[in-house]
Amino acid sequence: MTELKNDRFLRALNKEPVDYTPVWMMRQAGRYLPEYRATREKAGSFMDLCMNADLACEVTLQPLERYPLDAAILFSDILTIPDAMGLGLSFEAGEGPKFSNPVRTEADVKKLFVPDPEGELQYVMNAVRTIRRELNGRVPLIGFSGSPWTLATYMVEGGGTKDYAKVKGMMFDRPDLMHKLLETTAKSVASYLNAQIAAGAQAVQIFDTWGGALTPRDYKEFSLRYMQQIVDQLTRTSEGRKVPVILFTKGGGAWLEDMAATGCDALGLDWTVDIGQARARVGDKVALQGNMDPSILYASSERIREEVSSILASYGKGSGHVFNLGHGIHQFVNPEHAGAFIEAVHELSRPYHQ
């Protein structure tokens, strides 16, 4: 495989020295970019775009053409695994994801299986291979998956939810069923991420979007426990280099110590925690990724620079920080503001690495 031209992202995740703080943005290939919207229109449905390796590669690379980003992230959806399990994923315009066969009963849970990453999910691996080839060593490629708990919420609810009525109903009344569901899902995620790594992903991130909706006890039992199982099963070296694992629980600021104890390499932080305090809490155990409020990208370049500067100062000197937003970039952000953000990170972070 081609030598990496820019490995700041991987070095920062391993707390090795860098000349400036690397940066990427969650959902950097997305609707805020006119070129993305053009490709998306060409592709047909959102899943058509995910399933076409060339087009998935095209949108993955678009933000890298515009901005000096330090990592690419596979363009895909977090719900590919349940779709491959036969739940029938579709996206209705403005409605978010829907499953035609949600998981509600014991029989539904029994039908779940670990999809073959080079079978039902081969389209994802093809995208990874295509992107790696086209990246040609420019920056590392991040693979990803939803966390078991986050996937479970969609699988049981049959789509997005505000109140988690069905998924928490199952969790509280039939914890045995929920654990069975999560076990199969965790195995699926581990196999899926290992296949992404085999196909060329150089780091992986687990998105636990809904872990923050749980009590501390339920978070440990129904979310963190299964992320731990995944971390334990992951291939941690590939192409002679460490493959870092990043855990991101949105709203999980209270549980950073527990997350760090899983043996992952880095924690993603949302903007509700102070990154300096987070660093003090986890010590040298893990690197930190984050954590600018994505809404700041609505503000002026000056205000964006000020916020970048304040986060850099809070993290302080030394490696171990990957700059990012605390959640995905919003669709109505002006792409020039994203550019100002990335430039500010690179420029203002140099003194912290001297």
Added chain:
Amino acid sequence: MTELKNDRFLRALNKEPVDYTPVWMMRQAGRYLPEYRATREKAGSFMDLCMNADLACEVTLQPLERYPLDAAILFSDILTIPDAMGLGLSFEAGEGPKFSNPVRTEADVKKLFVPDPEGELQYVMNAVRTIRRELNGRVPLIGFSGSPWTLATYMVEGGGTKDYAKVKGMMFDRPDLMHKLLETTAKSVASYLNAQIAAGAQAVQIFDTWGGALTPRDYKEFSLRYMQQIVDQLTRTSEGRKVPVILFTKGGGAWLEDMAATGCDALGLDWTVDIGQARARVGDKVALQGNMDPSILYASSERIREEVSSILASYGKGSGHVFNLGHGIHQFVNPEHAGAFIEAVHELSRPYHQ
């Protein structure tokens, strides 16, 4: 005024001994109750219901007829203040609140004024007076308001929001304007709550529903600061008795120490914090209210009892705990489950008060 027959709620907020832990539920007068839905239909629009003192009183008392609750809470909306400022509140079916005149420009902010609680907002005070009369000392009546920041999000966005684009846009780019808006709103909330107290409210709660969407720095500058101003301005004694003030920031678990330092009497907790840990953090400074995940009410009575028991054990012995849900009761909960919850709190808490 009539002597209070059940003052456990006020005693617990003051950390005075009680025989069992008092309990009420946020949104206890609400859509999960068939009798509420019947009155709501009779009333016309949601605001018609809020503006009719007799009907507002009727729905306030409905949950007390069903359950042995230890407090009543004024039935009203958090958006009465901006409506009284001329923003034109309406509720479209299934759409949530809308303002026809949102606050977007400097001119819009300049037009804001402190509404007269016995003028534009007299319908709220009439409801308070009617409810107090009809309660006849059964349990204390809680008055409430949205926090300035929470009101500001609706005022600037013109309704609910997922990404806070406009309100954070103003906050980041025109902090001067945002502060002016918040200052007028804080004065309005203080005057509104003091009028509720004068009309008969025996405790007040400030709902900071959206404070948890802010960074720690922004929370202090744009939300907590204005709640502090309100706490400083509130009437703290009425009818010869202390009027406790409860602050509730949803998603504010990281900032309990700062909230307690405002001089309020109690903190409302959502379910993402462990109440025992919260108690250890705030010490004797404030009482705590909360914090069961409202979704547990979808589960069986046995599971509900188990959760109540675990929260009681976590809080531990002694007064200073008002049991509640960590957020409003959901509309699709079976009313019998709410009954099981309330019964469990009363029954299982006795040993902690011996």
